[in-house]
Amino acid sequence: MGRTGVDPLIYLDYNATAPVRxxxxxxxxxxxxxxxxxxxxxxxxxxxxxxxxxxxxxxxxxxxxxxxxxxxxxxxxxxxxxxxxxxxxxxxxxxxxxxxxxxxxxxxxxxxxxxxxxxxxxxxxxxxxxxxxxxxxxxxxxxxxxxxxxxxxxxxxxxxxxxxxxxxxxxxxxxxxxxxxxxxxxxxxxxxxxxxxxxxxxxxxxxxxxxxxxxxxxxxxxxxxxxxxxxxxxxxxxxxxxxxxxxxxxxxxxxxxxxCLDQEAARIRSLRDRFETAVMTALPGTRRNGHPDLRLPGVASLTFDGLPADAMLAAMPAIAASEGSACAAGAMEPSRVLLAMGLSRDEAECTIRFSLGYATTADDIDSAIRHVIDAARRVHAALYPNTTTTASGTARGQEGPRRHDA
Missing domain, CATH: 3.40.640.10 (Type I PLP-dependent aspartate aminotransferase-like (Major domain))
Structure with a gap:
């Protein structure tokens, strides 16, 4: 799964569709x-x-x-x-x-x-x-x-x-x-x-x-x-x-x-947990959505504080992920699922769904972690130019705009 002239695509959109086995x-x-x-x-x-x-x-x-x-x-x-x-x-x-x-x-x-x-x-x-x-x-x-x-x-x-x-x-x-x-x-x-x-x-x-x-x-x-x-x-x-x-x-x-249903689920869950832990540790404002345990092994719904999902996805073209349901792609309204869970409109608009599956590898996840963290820091710098960012991703200085209007 690669593209000419750019980094290989890391496919993390299994909830939209899985690669054909x-x-x-x-x-x-x-x-x-x-x-x-x-x-x-x-x-x-x-x-x-x-x-x-x-x-x-x-x-x-x-x-x-x-x-x-x-x-x-x-x-x-x-x-x-x-x-x-x-x-x-x-x-x-x-x-x-x-x-x-x-x-x-x-x-x-x-x-x-x-x-x-x-x-x-x-x-x-x-x-x-x-x-x-x-x-x-x-x-x-x-x-x-x-x-x-x-x-x-x-x-x-x-x-x-x-x-x-x-x-x-x-x-x-x-x-x-x-x-x-x-x-x-x-x-x-x-x-x-x-x-x-x-x-x-x-x-x-x-x-x-x-x-x-x-x-x-x-x-x-x-x-x-x-x-x-x-x-x-x-x-x-x-x-x-x-x-x-x-x-x-x-x-x-x-x-x-x-x-190999049980073994595959355990492997995928381990990779997802590794991904979430690394991203949320490096970017402390990031929050996970949904019950921490009662969920599919391969789904990570993450809200990046103040960082619009569309800007994040544009900043990491090597990652195939989604702002929400693939069937709602192109919709101007935020996810009604997230709104029903009590997230604000701003929070919903800063949420990305990463979904792993049977062909996801540890190398995919390690690379995805780097891409996501780098994208978050670059988007933050673009949207909040009057702040500085620590090595862990937390901002210091003047607060930038909190809302992103497309």
Whole structure:
């Protein structure tokens, strides 16, 4: 992963998309050279169908569920829409959290409007964890569905899905989780967890972009209502010719992730902690966002005091990181996730998300530490010229402007 004439790119944006795993690339490439529609009855079609079924089994093994509980989609956005549309009931509300991905928040509003119902939003604490007392209050409205993400895409904070499922089921509501950031990074056991629906995108853990899954727990879910019409694919629940190469790549990525999930998570967590400690030690004004322990192993959301994220990113072109959700790139408003956690607008605008993954190395992290610290000092010098900076990064002298206006 390099660029001509400049420092090699250090990729720390796995929450946006992970590099395609070698196993997935090989499997996808091989599938691309084969011919055959998985719905055709001739030999080529049967071979394609067999490849799809093998991929379904591999994803089911990663999720600890039955293969026939999985519906292939184009990604989690489609899966989220399919789940919420199918679970909605006229007059019954939907319950979501204040930090959901737009693929859930916008879908929930659209579905509720169509059903003549409401969306209840549950807040979070300063550390990003769910306000369970607000969830219990929202459940008093007898909602059809509760949709709570498994892990936040900006902070990595984990939801207590066991408790959410217990509380929601006791109130008679179905439970869906957008698990896009969790799957392939931490273990999940759907036989034990008892979620009714779950969405994922393969590209978050090394599959090609453009393929995902909707899990539907057998025996507890109303009939899936397709978003589009025009065929009996996926047992009539998701019409359209199957993306065989993408599905095969998803299966290969799932198998590769499952092979060393615990060891990989421990290694990545160690690298992330090393990165955070070094940066926050060198730049004392830097703060970490989200619960220190209840989060994904590879996510570091850091607020650089008085240093705008866009200026920081421009000052370290060798680092691939993000101001927040990749789906919000280009938006003029600060992260609503961070605002929901109680950060000010200024703080949110000075926050960068670094996300590590399976291919991140110790050398990557050591180099990233140097780039980040150097960028922070150069941005500080440019924005606050009347101050001096100590070796540790703290400023002395006249205070410069605190707010950055684009």
């Amino acid at each position: 070698p196993e997935a690339l090989a499997a996808t490439t091989k599938a691309l050279t084969a011919v055959g529609n998985a719905s055709s009855v001739h030999a080529a079609g049967r071979d394609a169908a067999l490849a799809v079924n093998q991929a379904r089994e591999r994803v089911a093994a990663l999720l600890a569920c039955s293969p026939n509980e999985l519906i292939f989609t184009s990604g989690a956005t489609e899966a989220n829409n399919l789940a919420l549309r199918s679970a909605a009931r006229p007059g019954q509300s939907l319950v979501i959290s204040a930090v959901e991905h737009p693929a859930v928040t916008e879908a929930a509003v659209a579905v509720a409007d169509a059903a003549g119902s409401k969306v209840h939003t549950v807040g979070v604490h300063r550390d990003g964890t769910l306000r369970l007392e607000e969830l219990e209050e929202a459940l008093a409205t007898s909602p059809a569905l509760v949709s709570i993400m498994a892990a936040n895409n900006e902070t990595g904070v984990l939801s207590d899905l066991d408790l959410v499922v217990k509380i929601a089921h006791e109130a008679g509501a179905l439970v869906h989780s957008d698990a896009t950031q969790l799957v392939g990074r931490l273990p999940i056991d759907l036989r034990r967890l008892q979620l009714d629906l779950l969405s994922l995108s393969g590209h978050k853990f090394g599959a090609p972009q453009g393929v995902g899954i909707l899990y539907v727990r057998r025996g507890t879910m109303p009939a899936i209502r397709p978003l589009v019409h025009g065929g009996g694919h996926e047992r009539g629940r998701r019409p359209g010719t199957l993306n065989v190469p993408g599905i095969v790549g998803l299966g290969a990525a799932a198998e590769a992730a499952a092979r």
